[in-house]
Every structure is written in structure tokens, then in C-alpha cells.
Amino acid sequence: MTDMITTLTARPSRMQAFVKSMKRNAFGTPLDAAITIIVFSVLAYWAWLLVDWAVLRAVWRAEDVGDCTEEAGACWSVIAGRHRLILFGLYPFEQHWRSTLACLAIILTVIFSCFPQAWSGKRLTLLWGVGFAAYYLLMEGSLLGLQQVTTDQWGGLALTLFLFASVVLLGMPMGLGLALMRRSDMPVVRGFATLIIDFIRSLPLLTTLFTAAVVVPILLPSWLEGDKIWRVIIAFALFFACYQAEVFRGGFQAIPSGQFEAGKALGLSYWSILGRIVLPQVFRHALPSTINMVVVTFKETAIVIIIGFFDILASAKAAFGTGEWAPHYLEVYVFVGAIYWVFIFSLGQYGEYLKGRMSIAAR
Amino acid sequence: MLTKATVVSMAAAAIAMLPGAVLAESPTVKEIQERGTMLCSGHNGSYFGFVEVNDKNEWKGLDIDICRALTTAILGDPEKAQIVPLSWAQRFPALQSGDVDIIIKATGWTMGRDTELGLQFSLPYFFGGTQFMAHGELGITDATGLEGGTICVEAGTTIERISANYMSTIGVEHTIVSYESAAELRAAYLANRCDAFAGWGPNLAVLRATEIDNPDAHIILSDKLSSEPIAAAMRQGDEDFVDVVNWMLAALLIAEEEGVTKANVAEMAATPPNPRVARLLGVEPGMGERLGLRETWAREMIAAMGNFGEIYDRNLGKDSAYNLDRGLNNLWSHGGVLYAPILD
Numbered sequence: 185m186t187d188m189i190t191t192l193t194a195r196p197s198r199m200q201a202f203v204k205s206m207k208r209n210a211f212g213t214p215l216d217a218a219i220t221i222i223v224f225s226v227l228a229y230w231a232w233l234l235v236d237w238a239v240l241r242a243v244w245r246a247e248d249v250g251d252c253t254e255e256a257g258a259c260w261s262v263i264a265g266r267h268r269l270i271l272f273g274l275y276p277f278e279q280h281w282r283s284t285l286a287c288l289a290i291i292l293t294v295i296f297s298c299f300p301q302a303w304s305g306k307r308l309t310l311l312w313g314v315g316f317a318a319y320y321l322l323m324e325g326s327l328l329g330l331q332q333v334t335t336d337q338w339g340g341l342a343l344t345l346f347l348f349a350s351v352v353l354l355g356m357p358m359g360l361g362l363a364l365m366r367r368s369d370m371p372v373v374r375g376f377a378t379l380i381i382d383f384i385r386s387l388p389l390l391t392t393l394f395t396a397a398v399v400v401p402i403l404l405p406s407w408l409e410g411d412k413i414w415r416v417i418i419a420f421a422l423f424f425a426c427y428q429a430e431v432f433r434g435g436f437q438a439i440p441s442g443q444f445e446a447g448k449a450l451g452l453s454y455w456s457i458l459g460r461i462v463l464p465q466v467f468r469h470a471l472p473s474t475i476n477m478v479v480v481t482f483k484e485t486a487i488v489i490i491i492g493f494f495d496i497l498a499s500a501k502a503a504f505g506t507g508e509w510a511p512h513y514l515e516v517y518v519f520v521g522a523i524y525w526v527f528i529f530s531l532g533q534y535g536e537y538l539k540g541r542m543s544i545a546a547r
Numbered sequence: 548m549l550t551k552a553t554v555v556s557m558a559a560a561a562i563a564m565l566p567g568a569v570l571a572e573s574p575t576v577k578e579i580q581e582r583g584t585m586l587c588s589g590h591n592g593s594y595f596g597f598v599e600v601n602d603k604n605e606w607k608g609l610d611i612d613i614c615r616a617l618t619t620a621i622l623g624d625p626e627k628a629q630i631v632p633l634s635w636a637q638r639f640p641a642l643q644s645g646d647v648d649i650i651i652k653a654t655g656w657t658m659g660r661d662t663e664l665g666l667q668f669s670l671p672y673f674f675g676g677t678q679f680m681a682h683g684e685l686g687i688t689d690a691t692g693l694e695g696g697t698i699c700v701e702a703g704t705t706i707e708r709i710s711a712n713y714m715s716t717i718g719v720e721h722t723i724v725s726y727e728s729a730a731e732l733r734a735a736y737l738a739n740r741c742d743a744f745a746g747w748g749p750n751l752a753v754l755r756a757t758e759i760d761n762p763d764a765h766i767i768l769s770d771k772l773s774s775e776p777i778a779a780a781m782r783q784g785d786e787d788f789v790d791v792v793n794w795m796l797a798a799l800l801i802a803e804e805e806g807v808t809k810a811n812v813a814e815m816a817a818t819p820p821n822p823r824v825a826r827l828l829g830v831e832p833g834m835g836e837r838l839g840l841r842e843t844w845a846r847e848m849i850a851a852m853g854n855f856g857e858i859y860d861r862n863l864g865k866d867s868a869y870n871l872d873r874g875l876n877n878l879w880s881h882g883g884v885l886y887a888p889i890l891d
Binding site for chain 1: 603605629632633636637640641730753868
């Protein structure tokens with residue numbers, strides 16, 4: 185360990201290394217230098233245009249919307265005036281403190297479960313149980329004696345986060361279960377898992393969700409219908425699980441069968457072999473694709489707009505969908521894009537951190 | 548001696564005679580009254596002037612106000628309307644599955660919907676046609692001037708078909724460019740990538756009024772490619788509900804004809820200027836009983852929402868950001884095509 189640190193500090197500093205590589209690669213020959221200068225000036229010009237539009241000439245306050253003319257830059261007034269609609273959709277206006285707290289509960293749960301200290305089955309279950317219950321009780325309200333807000337009024341970022349968290353949370357164990365079933369020695373179990381996985385993967389997500397939201401209530405008796413949001417979450421989670429099962433299967437295939445046999449020879453039970461030997465390695469192998477799946481799922485939640493849910497993209501459309509704010513759709517999209525970017529970039533960075541951590545463990 | 552059955556039937560008769568507890572004949576209305584809320588269609592976003600969300604996260608718009616008027620007619624309180632957000636594709640299945648009681652969502656009355664989809668429509672409450680908008684500098688007034696030009700449309704809409712059909716009828720050579728979303732279409736048109744753009748009349752006018760800094764730089768061509776009657780859609784098989792919706796719309800129009808407004812409705816009810824108003828406002832009986840509603844439903848509805856003209860002006864017309872002309876959507880007596888059936 186000390187060796188590693190000394191070698192690290194012995195290297196030239198980052199800045200020196202950067203200057204050196206620039207000298208060598210970017211300004212090596214006069215042609216290189218010319219290309220570098222041209223490319224960088226174009227980039228700098230673009231950056232200037234962006235800053236000029238988004239900051240210097242921008243209009244910030246909702247009351248100043250009259251100043252948003254052709255000459256002005258970004259009209260952030262639309263965000264100032266409509267951000268509560270974008271973030272919380274149709275949730276009753278006076279109750280927004282509840283959806284704010286509920287969003288925080290979910291975000292904190294995600295952050296806490298990212299720390300290695302939380303990585304035990306018991307702690308994760310407890311954490312997510314509490315986080316999820318807090319979200320649901322706050323949003324729905326009737327159990328806490330607050331005004332009841334039914335799920336069809338949930339919306340905006342609050343709904344997107346809820347959909348994402350519940351889909352991943354339900355889909356991950358389902359995916360693992362399907363992957364295990366697909367590796368089973370029993371032909372019926374194996375065949376069933378294969379059928380489910382291949383069937384659902386052959387359907388577009390949109391069809392699956394449309395069926396769950398719109399067709400199921402026509403077919404089922406009303407007492408069996410349940411809430412629309414839960415039907416959609418279950419369908420979405422099943423879809424996620426089928427893809428995730430294949431990701432896990434890849435992880436399983438990377439593990440030599442000798443390990444199983446060695447485990448059996450030592451007299452370990454199936455679950456011990458799985459839990460103590462195989463799964464930790466499977467998770468490591470499957471991690472990059474899993475992060476990918478999670479990121480894709482976060483973005484795909486936007487598809488629920490088609491079945492009439494007021495997710496963040498739908499509420500963004502509603503935000504610029506009135507005469508007053510109609511010209512400023514670009515600013516609204518930039519704002520929503522920034523929100524997506526923050527979440528997805530953090531997920532990606534966390535994935536990188538995990539990979540780094542696990543490769544140290546593998547050494 | 549009173550048997551149990553007589554007591555029950557007497558009680559039922561007594562309830563039926565109480566004001567505000569009239570038993571509706573329509574199963575849908577009965578269901579709405581038992582539930583205590585009316586389920587109307589909203590939109591997954593905003594649809595200019597018809598279904599929008601205001602700064603307080605509340606629904607507004609022409610279609611929303613008509614739903615609230617209907618809710619007041621049936622339940623006596625506009626706040627009892629529950630708006631369910633629906634996408635365009637989802638609205639008819641949602642009606643059939645009972646997710647909503649009625650679709651009031653800029654929906655055109657077509658034969659396919661009326662027959663194959665098992666729907667029935669109310670009287671049309673709005674007329675909107677397909678028209679072209681072109682850059683003013685082209686100096687044209689009708690579609691013949693678009694010879695050899697480029698027309699932008701939204702992909703996959705009826706407008707795409709209507710426009711192609713119309714242009715081949717009048718024999719004008721042109722290129723059609725489709726765009727996936729309305730925002731993209733607008734941007735393309737404003738960037739001069741097309742000479743004209745085909746759209747639903749109210750949308751074009753709304754765009755001209757809001758998005759474009761200099762409205763005079765654009766002209767809506769005189770050609771009327773189609774005119775769609777917009778009506779409320781209901782499930783087939785409940786004629787009494789259709790009656791309620793039709794007379795709700797009729798009452799809004801009659802109120803406008805007779806000059807009954809949100810502001811003067813109480814006064815008008817106290818001293819009705821003529822027998823028609825007296826009947827409309829429930830001073831003379833007949834309005835409520837025949838529909839299975841309260842006698843004063845129309846009075847309460849106008850007190851809450853105003854007459855049709857007030858609803859239009861508030862959402863699309865002179866009191867809105869769009870300032871859209873009444874045009875066809877005026878009363879027959881003012882050059883429009885809206886008329887109410889006869890109140891006898």
C-alpha cells in the first residue's frame with residue numbers, strides 16, 4: 185500500500201502532465217498547432233454564445249416575463265413561474281411541502297444505500313422499507329391524517345422518482361429470481377423462465393405498459409383491477425426483470441462450474457454456495473451492464489406520458505402549454521434536461537466508483 | 548296497517564320529492580351522484596386553450612370549463628369534477644373501461660367513432676377546421692399560391708391526409724414535410740424551412756397570437772380544408788345521459804342568447820324578463836324534472852361557470868392570452884353556427 189502511494193506522488197502533477205501532453209500532441213507541428221487553435225476558438229465561441237444566452241442576457245424573474253423579447257437571452261421566468269408544476273405535476277398546490285419531503289426521502293434513501301456501510305440485506309431492506317413508506321405516507325396522506333391525494337394527482341419529478349425507484353426495487357429481485365430459474369436443473373422451471381423472458385423481451389415496452397394501464401381494466405372485474413399506477417409499475421418491473429435476468433445470466437456464465445462442484449464437495453448447501461461464493465462474483469461481473477440498465481430505466485420512465493401519467497416530461501409540456509408561456513419551451517426543456525443529467529451523471533459516476541472498488545477487491 | 552314495503556316505498560317517494568334528491572334515470576348520472584365526483588378527461592400536458600394547467604397546478608380551459616359546468620348541473624358544485632389526465636390514444640379505451648364518465652377533449656365527431664368504437668356524441672359545441680398559415684412576404688391569400696412550395700405538417704395526424712387530399716383536388720404541386728412534434732413543426736416553419744404550415748384552425752390562431760412576435764408577418768389562408776365538429780363523447784347505451792349533456796350545452800347557449808350571465812343570474816331568476824328565461828332558471832318547473840336533475844341546475848351552473856360566451860371568452864376569446872375570434876363558434880344570431888334546441 186505505501187509503495188502505491190509513493191509511486192503516485194512520484195509522478196508529475198496532473199497539471200504538468202497536461203501541459204506536457206498538450207505540447208507534444210496538440211502543438212507538435214505547425215499544422216497541429218493551427219488545428220488546435222481553430223478548434224478551440226470555435227469551441228470557445230460556442231461556449232461564449234451559450235453563456236451569453238443562458239446567463240448574461242437572460243431574464244430571471246417571473247414578473248419580468250415582459251422583458252423576454254427577441255433580443256433577450258434565455259427566459260428563465262418560465263422556470264421561476266412554473267417550476268412547481270414541473271416538479272410536482274398536478275399535486276395540490278398547498279400540499280407541495282409533502283411532495284418535497286417525499287422526494288427528499290427517496291433521494292436520501294438512494295444516497296444512503298450507495299454507501300458500503302449499508303450493504304447488508306437487513307440494512308438495505310430496512311432503509312428502503314423506511315424510505316418507501318415515508319414517500320408513500322407523505323404523498324398519499326390519509327394514513328397520517330393529512331388530506332388524501334390519490335395517485336392520479338401525483339406528478340412531475342416526484343412521480344418520475346417514484347416510478348424509477350419502485351421499478352428497480354421490484355425488478356431487481358425478480359430479475360435475479362428469473363436468472364436463477366433459468367439455470368435450474370428442473371426442465372419445467374427452466375422452460376417457464378425462458379418462456380417469460382423471451383416473451384416479454386419480444387414486446388415493446390409501450391405495448392406492455394398500454395396493456396397494463398388500459399386493456400387490463402376492460403378484462404378484469406373491478407375488484408381485481410387495483411390502482412393504475414401499481415399495474416403499470418408491476419408491468420414495467422417485469423419488463424426490467426426480464427432484461428436484468430439476462431444481465432445476471434451473463435454474470436453466471438462467467439463463473440466456472442468447478443466452483444459449484446467444489447462447494448458441493450465441501451458439503452455446502454445450494455443457498456450457501458449461491459450466497460457466499462457465486463452471487464458476489466456474479467454481481468461484480470454484471471455491474472457495468474446493471475448500471476447501464478438502471479440508467480436506461482430512469483430515462484425510459486418518460487414513456488408513461490403515453491398512458492396519461494404526469495411525469496416530469498408531461499408536466500414540462502403542461503408548463504409551456506399555455507398562451508402566456510408558450511414561446512419559452514426551449515428553456516423548459518433545458519431545465520428538465522439538466523434535472524435528468526444530474527441524476528444520470530450521478531448514477532454513472534457512482535457506477536465508476538463501484539467498478540474501481542470492486543477491481544481493487546478482485547486483485 | 549303499514550307493511551314494511553309500503554313504508555319503504557313511501558320513504559322513497561318522500562326522498563324523490565325532496566329538492567336536490569331527484570332520482571336520475573340515467574345509470575351514468577346515478578353512478579356519478581353515488582360517487583359524488585364526476586370523472587372527466589384531461590390531457591397529458593397542455594392543449595392550448597382547451598385543456599391547460601395554470602400556475603396553481605389547477606386545470607383550466609374550454610373543455611375543462613364545460614366539464615365543470617356539467618359537474619355543476621349534476622352535482623351542484625364545479626369543484627366535484629375530477630380531471631383524469633389521458634393521452635389522445637388512451638381516451639376511448641379509458642371511457643370504455645370506466646376510468647372517465649365522459650370525454651370532453653377537443654374530440655371530433657367521426658363516423659368510425661360513432662359506430663365502430665361504440666360511442667355516442669353530444670351536440671357539437673365547437674367547430675374547428677384545418678387551414679394553412681403562410682409567411683406574409685409570399686404575398687398570397689389562398690392555397691393556389693403554394694404551387695411548387697413546401698408545406699409542413701405534424702406526422703401521423705388527420706391533417707396530413709386532409710392537406711394532401713385538398714391539394715390534389717385543387718391540383719397544386721407541392722412537397723409535404725412531416726415533423727414529429729408540434730414544437731419541432733413550429734420551429735421549422737419559423738426558420739423558413741417551409742412556405743406554409745397546415746394545422747387545426749384554433750391552433751394556428753393560437754400560435755399566431757402567442758409564438759410569433761409579429762403576427763402580421765403571417766397570414767392564415769382563406770382555404771377551409773375541413774371543418775370538424777367537436778363534441779363530447781359518451782359510452783353507447785345511456786340515452787338519458789346524452790340528454791343531460793345536450794341540455795347542459797343547450798342551457799349554456801340559451802343563457803348567452805338571453806343575456807343571462809354569471810353576474811346577473813340571481814337578478815334574472817328573481818325577476819325573469821320572459822317565460823324562456825323563467826323556465827331556463829327553474830323559476831317555472833320543467834327544466835329539472837324531465838332530466839332527473841334539480842329544477843335549478845341551470846341557474847347554479849351559470850352562477851358557477853357563466854354562459855357559453857363567457858366560457859369561450861375566458862379560455863380562447865378576448866379575455867384570454869389568445870384573443871381568438873368567435874368566428875363560426877358564435878351564436879347563429881351573430882353569424883356563427885351554434886344554436887340550441889327549442890326549450891318548450
